[in-house]
Every structure is written in structure tokens, then in C-alpha cells.
Amino acid sequence: MSPKTQDVANLSNGNIYLVFYNVFLSLGWLIVLIQTVHHLVYEVGSLDGLWESTSSVLKIFQSLAILEVHAQSIP
Known part of the structure; x- marks a missing residue:
């Protein structure tokens, strides 16, 4: 078995989870x-309305950050 194949075989479930998570x-x-860039370009640098433009996606991915903690308990 080549060293590269051996490294892949040694990955734990937690490491695989973290790769997909990241x-x-x-x-x-x-x-x-x-x-954000789209808003700033089309609103000519104005920050008015930026939160409304990005908040839904931002809240989802910021909330998913808690899933990183669980990776340590995966064998």
C-alpha cells in the first residue's frame, strides 16, 4: 500500500466528518x-440593507458552527 493510501485509510470518522464539515x-x-459584495456593488458601497441581504444565510451557517464541537466525540 502506498503512503498516500495508508494516510487515507488511517482517517478516523471524526476527521472525515471535519473535512466535509469544513x-x-x-x-x-x-x-x-x-x-455582501453583490450588495455593496449594487448599492454603491452603502451598508444600508446589508443585514437584510445577508442575514438568513449568515444565521444558518453561523448556527451550524456548533456542529464542530461534536466531531471530537466521533470515533
Whole structure:
């Protein structure tokens, strides 16, 4: 078995969970960033209404951050 295959085989369920979790949350924060930039471009730099533009997605992904704590208990 090659060293790379051996490293993948040694990943615990918790590590696999964290990889997927981090990819998912990174995509979520990318969406928030895109929404923010879109708002600032189309509102000519105005912060008025930024919260309304981003709050729903922001609340979801910020709330999902609690799931990171559970990864330590996964065997």
C-alpha cells in the first residue's frame, strides 16, 4: 500500500466528518461573501440593507458552527 493510501485509510470518522464539515461551511461563508459584495456593488458601497441581504444565510451557517464541537466525540 502506498503512503498516500495508508494516510487515507488511517482517517478516523471524526476527521472525515471535519473535512466535509469544513468544506460545507467554507461554501456557506463564500455565499455570504458573494452576497455582501453583490450588495455593496449594487448599492454603491452603502451598508444600508446589508443585514437584510445577508442575514438568513449568515444565521444558518453561523448556527451550524456548533456542529464542530461534536466531531471530537466521533470515533
